[in-house]
Amino acid sequence: MTLTTAEENYLKAIYHLSDGGTKSVSTNDVAAEIKTKAASVSDMLRKLGEKEVIEYRKYYGVNITEEGKKRALQTIRKHRLWEVFLVDKLQFAWDEVHEVAEELEHIQSPLLIQRLDEFLNYPKFDPHGDPIPDEFGDVRARPRVALIEMDINQTGQIVAVKDSSAAFLKYLDKVGAYIGARIKVLDKVEFDGSMEILVDQKKTLFMSKDVAANILAIQS
Amino acid sequence: MTLTTAEENYLKAIYHLSDGGTKSVSTNDVAAEIKTKAASVSDMLRKLGEKEVIEYRKYYGVNITEEGKKRALQTIRKHRLWEVFLVDKLQFAWDEVHEVAEELEHIQSPLLIQRLDEFLNYPKFDPHGDPIPDEFGDVRARPRVALIEMDINQTGQIVAVKDSSAAFLKYLDKVGAYIGARIKVLDKVEFDGSMEILVDQKKTLFMSKDVAANILAIQS
């Protein structure tokens, strides 16, 4: 059973909104994510339910099935491998890859993805720090925490961003925050939740709580 | 004005069938090329006519316009660049690339194609020896002749194939004919049009007239 491009996009959205299948998702949430109308979503949910990649109970939202999870992870794998290709091989900036990967992820060719993976030397993470599922859908997840959750004097390393929008990524480029940077929390301002972060033991960075909530780190 | 994937495929077919815009093309010819029905083609020709990429006179076939030619060449450029990528970087065989390139050619991103061209070091020909148009649609065409047209004792070099089907390409792999091979016509059998070809001054190849008609060479 094959999925259309639209069906793959919906399934991926449901997978993300459900935190990898751990909770159910509402019609309106899907509509917002896909940027379409609730009526269109209802239609599509019925179809995805018939294909048994989601479990759909009218008026009570959807849950992704095991089969659906597997399919979604395949699409996510392709999306992230293409992002690595664009950044590592074609010198795209990390804020330029999302749109194109959104198209490339739907190309149907198992051989292509296998060879691309090999060509990229089996990367484990995409340019935004998100893990790349293997061909069986298995993900090597790292325990990640938002900067905002870290305490003063704690150290760690930036490993990913929660928000992959071009605006946010460009801002990070500008201030010199990048994936792999070693960090230390110098201060947390109680009044507005903003933070002062030491980057690579030399540069001090001030960031709002909105920024700090969208940078993910591993603690050390 | 943007073209859909289907429209791009039709336009490319019309471009090829018209020998690069030099002759008009019938509805049935397009239907055969696209593997669809004449009724569907009539519908699409009306739409392409409205978009002014073809000139469509009911019952008298179509001619591609200058704008249409430009569009078709952009798609052909993308198709052939992807084929080079698949063969040179991902170790695809030359008979495995067509289907995938047929999908990849529709990805919309000028930056992607510019960077891909650069990454591949501005190739001038695809794996089947076909020329890759530049970003303005200009093609450096070589004067090519089918092997079947060559005379005894003439020498040359294989530069392309007319038929890019997997069956034909696999056959060429098997017998050791490849693009770049230096050749000499040793014999032409009048009875059945078959030929005897010396490859790289060491190997003798017997081929039917059907095979000889689908191998293109430059004469030396």
Place this chain on the structure above:
DNA sequence: TCATATTTTTAGTCACACCTAAAACTATAA
């Protein structure tokens, strides 16, 4: 020239993926 074969277009239908408007259902809080 005129009958017939061939090609092409038109008419009507379908699946897909979207839309708006209206109806149906659920959640909430007075």
Place this chain on the structure above:
DNA sequence: TTATAGTTTTAGGTGTGACTAAAAATATGA
């Protein structure tokens, strides 16, 4: 408990790109 706000589904419709069957136009050759 019940009115109402909010959510979701249904009904009906659109554009795209395919199909079959039938009608119309063109090409052919006796």
